[in-house]
Amino acid sequence: MISQLLFGEHFTIIDKQKNWSKIKLAFDDYEGFIDNKQYVEIPEETYYNLNNNAVFYSGEIIDFITNTKNELTTIPLGSNLPFYNVNKLQINSTYYLYEGSVLSEKKDKNEILNIAFTYLNSPFLWGGKTPFGIDCSGFTQMVYKMCGYPLYRDAKQQATQGEVLSFIEESEPGDLAFFDDDEGIITHVGIILNDYNIIHVHGKVRVDTLDHSGIFNSDLQKHTHKLRVIKKII
Template identity: 60%
Template sequence: MKYGICNLSTIPLRMIADHTSEMISQILFGDHYKVLQENKEWVKIRLEFDHCEGWIESIQHTEISEDYYDDLNNSETIVTNELVDFIEDEKHRLSSVLLGSRLPFYAEQSFNLLDEAFIFEGNVTSQKRSKASIINSAFLYINTPFLWGGRTSFGIDSSGFTQMVYRLNGYSLLRKASEQATQGEVLSFIEESEPGDLAFFDDSEGEIIHVGIILANHHIIHCSGKVRIDQLDHSGIYNSDLKKHTHKLRVIKKIF
């Protein structure tokens, strides 16, 4: 078994080994993974963070040892808490890192990735935080445009949005809305929910395809076209701009 880590700000994760293939997710700086398959130009990987599988270009693959992979699994997960910031290497070269990127073995404004040392002077987070903090993190993404497979403040999808908001607060969600719906505790009514809980929505065939974060006073923040705030009722999401319901409510989950 081979292993790898992302040393770029973001790498597209594709459904199949082709540049024209659908982007199913994005790997952020510091995310590590197992190599499942490889050829001359592409590597199929499984992310450790959410077990999402897909293909990346071999030229963007940085190999690590099994011991290093295990050390990452056993170390504290510390992530950046700035929309965009920079890390500085030993030669004073700057590289951008995006909100929610992991800084391996971070301590006292520095960290190491393989044999290279970096400085990061921005804000970080690592501890499990309150539901009030979940809401504050969600607002960081307001007006972020929708991007299928996106996980950043430059483009994000509905489950990428909820996953990243929870990651910033010390909790791990799976990648797809249908997968996230298997996590946590089911709530019977909206009235039982608290701001920070998740609401899931399905299509005409009963497949869960959308997720958002519940706010106070029967509102929800979610990504539909962009990260936006809409009304939430027992039927689903009511879009005040379109003056109609756009998503049908399936289930409400309390993650913690």
């Protein structure tokens, strides 16, 4: 698994085979394969309307929507709510009712931290994007996405966005810190907090200390990630 599609996300089909389709996500242009049983096709006009309409996301860690037959569909935090209007959403001719909290529009920078802490202690899952399993760049992408700011999917891609800061002292809570491996390839990302702390995914979503060398893990009593660059997105 390289990533996850959450409920309501739309994409183009690049190549449809017997059981699997290669797709490209509208949100971040990420490509991968999806089981043909796990999506419904929509008209091209609907696809472009979704691109141009206001975006709404579910704000509950876990909730459900119901269709007109009272069938339940479980949706995790950050799921898209297509054509949302007064507790109702629509996919093709099917209408759904959703009564949970909704996130929309751009948020202030301090809201990034509030949403980030919603994921605290979520387990690590390679390619994951939900509170039930998430990776480092999936975490930063989802948090920024729900605040109204698009990030690419992978850490090394996200590192190409925003403004470079020369020192930790120049950073603000909500900025991103990137870390590289022994070959200089960026492999990790986290969100800077107050007082030289960072929230990131290492085994789980956790808070550790950030210094000029990188991330110091108090449980292991050692540095686990080597700091490469700090970027200001907002």
